[in-house]
Amino acid sequence: MHASDLAVDVLLALGVASELLCVAGVLVMRTTLDRLHYAGAATSVPALLVLAATLVREHMSAAGLQALAAVGLLFLLNPALLLLTARAAWRSDESEER
């Protein structure tokens, strides 16, 4: 087994484990904002670990660049979505209090 294969395995295992941790956080947390915290984390650390595993295996080939585009889109676009969802949650809480 080469060192690069080992690196791919470790990065992929870490990425999947941290993604599952984020899913568990969404399931377990009580408030919507706490859940949103874990939803935001799901697109940062786990996604970058999976991307790193992909780039170690594929290098900067067409497949590697496409993986970079997919994870980059997740990483860059998701904060706007989280912000809008937090606003919707805030309005929902506000209307429930009335």
Next chain:
Amino acid sequence: MLLAALAPLLVVASLRRPVDGLVALEVAGTVATLALVCLSVGLGESLFFTVAIVAAVASWIGGLVFARFLGRWT
């Protein structure tokens, strides 16, 4: 394992408040995109990378629309 994480998110989306369901839907989009990236590397099929990119954009647009209308209707 990533695909197995979609089932509890579906439960959250169907049983809890609509806003919590939206959060679960967003996470499900992320999980599905990462699963597609892993599948395309594992199968060596570069077409799946395009599907992953489209899934990332489509789940983002869908989440935006849901969040916008959820904020307006509540």
